[in-house]
Amino acid sequence: MTAPAPLPFLVIDFDSTFTQVEALDELADIALRGRPEREQVVAAIKALTDAGMDGSLSFSESLKRRVALLSARREHLDELVRHLRTKVSESIRRNQRFFHEHAPGRIYIVSSGFREFIVPVVAEFGIPAEQVLANTFTFDEAGNITGFDATNPLSQDGGKIRQLQQMGLEGAEVYVLGDGYTDYQIREAGMAQRFYAFTENVSRPAVVAHADKIAPTFDEFLYQNKLPMTLSYPKNRIKALLLENIEPTAEKLFREEGYQVEIVPGGLDEEELMERIEGVSILGIRSKTQLTARVLERANRLIAVGAFCIGTNQIDLLGCMQRGIVAFNAPFSNTRSVVELTISEIISLARRLPVKSEKMHRGEWDKSAAGAFEVRGKKLGIVGYGNIGAQLSVLAENLGMQVLYFDIAEKLQLGNAVKCRTLAELLQQADVVTLHVDGRPENTNLIGAEELAQMKPGALLINNARGHVVDVPALAAALRSGHLGGAAVDVFPYEPKTNAETFENELRGLPNVLLSPHIGGSTAEAQRNIAEFVPERIMQYINTGNTQQSVNLPNLQLPAQQAAHRLIHIHHNVPGVLARINNVLAEHQVNILGQYLKTNEHIGYVITDVNREYDQDVIQALRAVEHTIKFRVLY
Numbered sequence: 175m176t177a178p179a180p181l182p183f184l185v186i187d188f189d190s191t192f193t194q195v196e197a198l199d200e201l202a203d204i205a206l207r208g209r210p211e212r213e214q215v216v217a218a219i220k221a222l223t224d225a226g227m228d229g230s231l232s233f234s235e236s237l238k239r240r241v242a243l244l245s246a247r248r249e250h251l252d253e254l255v256r257h258l259r260t261k262v263s264e265s266i267r268r269n270q271r272f273f274h275e276h277a278p279g280r281i282y283i284v285s286s287g288f289r290e291f292i293v294p295v296v297a298e299f300g301i302p303a304e305q306v307l308a309n310t311f312t313f314d315e316a317g318n319i320t321g322f323d324a325t326n327p328l329s330q331d332g333g334k335i336r337q338l339q340q341m342g343l344e345g346a347e348v349y350v351l352g353d354g355y356t357d358y359q360i361r362e363a364g365m366a367q368r369f370y371a372f373t374e375n376v377s378r379p380a381v382v383a384h385a386d387k388i389a390p391t392f393d394e395f396l397y398q399n400k401l402p403m404t405l406s407y408p409k410n411r412i413k414a415l416l417l418e419n420i421e422p423t424a425e426k427l428f429r430e431e432g433y434q435v436e437i438v439p440g441g442l443d444e445e446e447l448m449e450r451i452e453g454v455s456i457l458g459i460r461s462k463t464q465l466t467a468r469v470l471e472r473a474n475r476l477i478a479v480g481a482f483c484i485g486t487n488q489i490d491l492l493g494c495m496q497r498g499i500v501a502f503n504a505p506f507s508n509t510r511s512v513v514e515l516t517i518s519e520i521i522s523l524a525r526r527l528p529v530k531s532e533k534m535h536r537g538e539w540d541k542s543a544a545g546a547f548e549v550r551g552k553k554l555g556i557v558g559y560g561n562i563g564a565q566l567s568v569l570a571e572n573l574g575m576q577v578l579y580f581d582i583a584e585k586l587q588l589g590n591a592v593k594c595r596t597l598a599e600l601l602q603q604a605d606v607v608t609l610h611v612d613g614r615p616e617n618t619n620l621i622g623a624e625e626l627a628q629m630k631p632g633a634l635l636i637n638n639a640r641g642h643v644v645d646v647p648a649l650a651a652a653l654r655s656g657h658l659g660g661a662a663v664d665v666f667p668y669e670p671k672t673n674a675e676t677f678e679n680e681l682r683g684l685p686n687v688l689l690s691p692h693i694g695g696s697t698a699e700a701q702r703n704i705a706e707f708v709p710e711r712i713m714q715y716i717n718t719g720n721t722q723q724s725v726n727l728p729n730l731q732l733p734a735q736q737a738a739h740r741l742i743h744i745h746h747n748v749p750g751v752l753a754r755i756n757n758v759l760a761e762h763q764v765n766i767l768g769q770y771l772k773t774n775e776h777i778g779y780v781i782t783d784v785n786r787e788y789d790q791d792v793i794q795a796l797r798a799v800e801h802t803i804k805f806r807v808l809y
């Protein structure tokens with residue numbers, strides 16, 4: 175590893191910075207367990223903490239009043255320490271190695287908290303007790319906390335400034351990292367060159383406003399200062415753009431991971447997306463947004479695309495692959511929802527419910543059996559026997575239907591379903607034809623005038639696949655002429671971008687036609703499943719390089735992480751690239767601990783785990799390997 179830039183003296187606050195919580199709040203919570211006044215007292219202590227932190231109450235007054243409310247004893251401190259060890263800020267815990275290597279003589283905790291709990295917590299990070307400058311409690315003989323040593327400068331207003339003066343760091347480069355006003359005051363008093371507002375746990379506007387720099391995580395602090403860090407890139411710099419009303423769980427998961435998230439409720443057209451895509455690392459879309467080659471040209475930071483749905487025809491998958499951008503979808507998360515909708519449509523159309531309902535709304539009572547039939551014993555023709563088609567097959571047989579199917583790929587025949595050798599064979603026999611093919615361009619107008627003419631008179635057609643699969647004017651003509659008995663259509667060649675846009679289509683107003691606004695997968699269950707599934711895949715890819723279930727990169731499942739650096743290399747699949755990568759590593763005496771390669775006809779995806787010690791030159795050399803598409807160091 176190249177020598178890190180010299181580390182300035184680093185002064186770190188403890189409460190809400192080194193740990194996620196305010197220790198005195200937590201101590202009160204522990205000490206008052208089982209007491210009726212617990213909630214009230216803890217709330218009062220929290221309010222006093224905040225007032226002291228944002229500068230609206232003098233610090234000494236805040237501390238005095240808080241300690242007076244505590245009712246804590248010496249033995250509560252042990253429990254507090256155990257608790258605080260679980261509450262160390264995520265990004266600080268992640269960089270524990272940095273602390274161990276750099277703490278001695280360099281990293282100080284300067285806190286208005288108390289040494290009794292700070293020293294044992296930070297010791298695990300290699301920060302020696304003498305580098306912890308904090309208050310101390312006073313106790314009575316029975317072990318009750320009675321107050322604090324009021325002569326300690328840190329118990330007084332402006333205490334951190336005085337403490338810094340006593341440390342004798344004048345003339346040295348000092349950076350302060352904290353979340354409170356008192357941390358900023360060190361910088362204001364000229365005792366430090368920079369104040370970093372640490373906002374991972376709490377962001378106080380009055381403090382952030384004064385900061386020289388914002389550090390949403392400790393990784394960001396290290397990154398900005400070119401210091402060695404556990405991650406290769408701070409997560410807070412990863413921006414996700416989520417379009418088309420993706421269920422909020424996705425936003426929550428990405429935020430919890432530390433990413434920035436931007437939400438757009440509707441879809442974006444090509445021009446709009448071209449304007450928004452710059453700087454975006456993760457793009458989340460559903461079926462409407464087209465991720466085209468033109469958009470990809472502007473996608474300067476894109477790492478991953480999530481199709482929060484099944485279909486991926488809206489994504490230029492090849493273009494993504496050639497740029498080393500991974501794409502994931504949710505292949506099973508809404509399967510059941512589409513199947514249930516389809517079952518409901520088969521029965522509704524068979525009973526001419528759209529016509530009956532429409533008449534009732536107009537006040538017409540038309541009680542008759544004309545044109546209505548049971549689905550039991552009828553032939554259901556499923557075109558596309560994939561996940562949806564196959565599951566529908568099972569449910570339809572349970573309703574007593576005879577299932578026929580046609581698929582261009584060889585498929586496992588479920589139950590008593592009968593395979594048709596051609597589409598025509600299926601169309602000629604089925605009472606109900608339902609489409610569940612994918613949206614590949616070759617499926618455009620799969621069902622046109624000719625195919626409709628092959629269907630039985632009075633037969634029903636359902637399209638819950640993709641709009642372009644059916645020639646809509648031809649379908650409208652077949653319905654108008656009475657050749658078809660009805661249709662249910664959920665997907666259209668052009669779909670409104672938002673709910674505010676009017677829906678225009680030739681099928682509007684035709685009898686026994688059920689129209690739905692692309693809601694096959696729009697159930698609470700499906701959307702929730704998708705919003706968990708896709709972010710998990712994306713985050714796993716970003717964190718480990720795992721491409722399992724990606725729809726465009728070679729699928730590589732990785733063994734458990736080992737103590738190593740992981741290098742991710744995506745390259746054009748031409749002979750000799752792997753050899754060149756390994757030559758670079760050998761030339762720099764880098765030891766390979768594990769290497770995993772998967773290729774497809776276009777690209778190669780190789781993950782190399784190497785031992786920890788390597789030079790930055792290696793990285794430059796690997797980036798320069800001919801035919802490299804993307805290279806990143808994972809950790």
Ligand SMILES: NC(=O)C1=CN([C@@H]2O[C@H](COP(=O)(O)OP(=O)(O)OC[C@H]3O[C@@H](n4cnc5c(N)ncnc54)[C@H](O)[C@@H]3O)[C@@H](O)[C@H]2O)C=CC1
Nearest residue numbers: 484485558559560561562581582583611612638639694695
């Ligand atoms: N309406 C909605 O809200 C939803 C629509 N969908 C659509 O449903 C499609 C199917 O979904 P899954 O079953 O999960 O996909 P899948 O990939 O498991 O199945 C698609 C099947 O269609 C077959 N196929 C493709 N072209 C064909 C052709 N011309 N003739 C016969 N078979 C053909 C494939 O071989 C495959 O077996 C998705 O690609 C998506 O476009 C999916 C979910 C929700």
Ligand SMILES: O=C(O)CCC(=O)C(=O)O
Nearest residue numbers: 460461483484485695696
């Ligand atoms: O819910 C959506 O936006 C799209 C559903 C769909 O068509 C799919 O999953 O492929």
